[in-house]
Amino acid sequence: MASEALDGDNLLQLQPEEIGKNDEQLLPDEIQRCTGLSYNDFYWRYMHKNFPVIITDVSNDWECQQWTAVQEARDLNSNPPSASSSINFDYLKNKIANGPVPVADCNSSYFNSHTKLELNFHDYLERWRSSTGNQSSSPLSSLSSPEVNSNVDPATRDNLYLKDWHLAAQMPDYNFYKVPKYFASDWLNEQLIDQKKDDYRFVYMGPKNSWTSYHSDVFGSFSWSTNIVGLKKWIIMPPGEELKLNDRLGNPPFSIDEQMLDEHNVRYYTINQRANEAVFVPSGWFHQVWNLTDTISVNHNWFNACNISLVWQNLRQNLKAVCREISDCQQMDDFEAHCQTMLRASFGINYLDFMELLEFIAARRLAEETAATKFLLFDSYRMNDYHVQYDLACLRRITRTLSEDPTIQRSPLQLEGRCRQLLARLEFWS
Numbered sequence: 001m002a003s004e005a006l007d008g009d010n011l012l013q014l015q016p017e018e019i020g021k022n023d024e025q026l027l028p029d030e031i032q033r034c035t036g037l038s039y040n041d042f043y044w045r046y047m048h049k050n051f052p053v054i055i056t057d058v059s060n061d062w063e064c065q066q067w068t069a070v071q072e073a074r075d076l077n078s079n080p081p082s083a084s085s086s087i088n089f090d091y092l093k094n095k096i097a098n099g100p101v102p103v104a105d106c107n108s109s110y111f112n113s114h115t116k117l118e119l120n121f122h123d124y125l126e127r128w129r130s131s132t133g134n135q136s137s138s139p140l141s142s143l144s145s146p147e148v149n150s151n152v153d154p155a156t157r158d159n160l161y162l163k164d165w166h167l168a169a170q171m172p173d174y175n176f177y178k179v180p181k182y183f184a185s186d187w188l189n190e191q192l193i194d195q196k197k198d199d200y201r202f203v204y205m206g207p208k209n210s211w212t213s214y215h216s217d218v219f220g221s222f223s224w225s226t227n228i229v230g231l232k233k234w235i236i237m238p239p240g241e242e243l244k245l246n247d248r249l250g251n252p253p254f255s256i257d258e259q260m261l262d263e264h265n266v267r268y269y270t271i272n273q274r275a276n277e278a279v280f281v282p283s284g285w286f287h288q289v290w291n292l293t294d295t296i297s298v299n300h301n302w303f304n305a306c307n308i309s310l311v312w313q314n315l316r317q318n319l320k321a322v323c324r325e326i327s328d329c330q331q332m333d334d335f336e337a338h339c340q341t342m343l344r345a346s347f348g349i350n351y352l353d354f355m356e357l358l359e360f361i362a363a364r365r366l367a368e369e370t371a372a373t374k375f376l377l378f379d380s381y382r383m384n385d386y387h388v389q390y391d392l393a394c395l396r397r398i399t400r401t402l403s404e405d406p407t408i409q410r411s412p413l414q415l416e417g418r419c420r421q422l423l424a425r426l427e428f429w430s
Contacts, residue, residue: 015040016386027238031236034054035055043306050283050306055180055280062176112213131158163204183222188200188303188357190361206294219303221311235256236271236285237287245260315351318346358422362425
């Protein structure tokens, strides 16, 4: 591979993990808030160990800072006094076309989920703008409250949360944010964006008291969430703690609070996320999020070498659940193919999708390793040599695991042959 040029802030500079430095796997006493964290330290201390972290000063230069309007100083006791920001509704209307957007009604639920509806974006903004006059309490006073901080009867106004909006995909020429380098090693969106499929890049925006119910992230993926404006409160718990909250049928609650968690002896952390901060949510950490003020955030779900094995485990477990659900149909023709169809519908991907993703990432990394082809991640970042090699080593391990899986071996989609082909290519260049 050709020697790499120094790309400064755009180089994902990964070094071999220092033996013994990151062996400690005890959960932290509190979630750290870091400024000036290096990519290498984030990779090994947090992403590889599956620990959460708050990273400050990530969105200073993003165009979407124009979506906010600075108001008067609110917290006069801080040093220096802090300024509060509000939503720049006029800028948003002028910048973004009036297309349909997905909205959740936080005052209504249906089958353990907020009721979903679709509104035109400008109509949503006007309904939001009209509700802001009802909210007068200081957002900073909300940080200590364990409840959804409603100072107005929710029945008297909208509580509509624009969620899971694929704005970046819908407006590819509008560069309203830049993926922080910490999160640029993203196998999931690297493939989906290249193949112009639905990706996992989202914008969330909503009024004070809107909220996201208790859940863990899709696929068992990582997620990151950067606040552009506003304050969010998170409750987040390590993997395994969620089992203490399930009912006798194994179903999780729709919503949680501190009292419930304390009564069930759940270990959890509380995060108060401010504007210009990114929260890294590791795989399998259940959480619930409240908007303590009017809030806008940019969010991604993703996975990479650090958690690809966890995603595979979740995929296998979900296939087993699907097979149990329709076990009375086991004698039908194409039973396993039908299970894969249901797996894709319920989980979001199936074994074929997972195999295609591994093949795609492997092809790119092998091209970098063997032909000095440099792919830009999110149009900005390049990996150093060791990063490419580490990705390839992880791809070899997960492909070897797949090749030994009984479902893969008997798949009518010839997945075993594809696994062995991919493994041969990866081992040839190891």
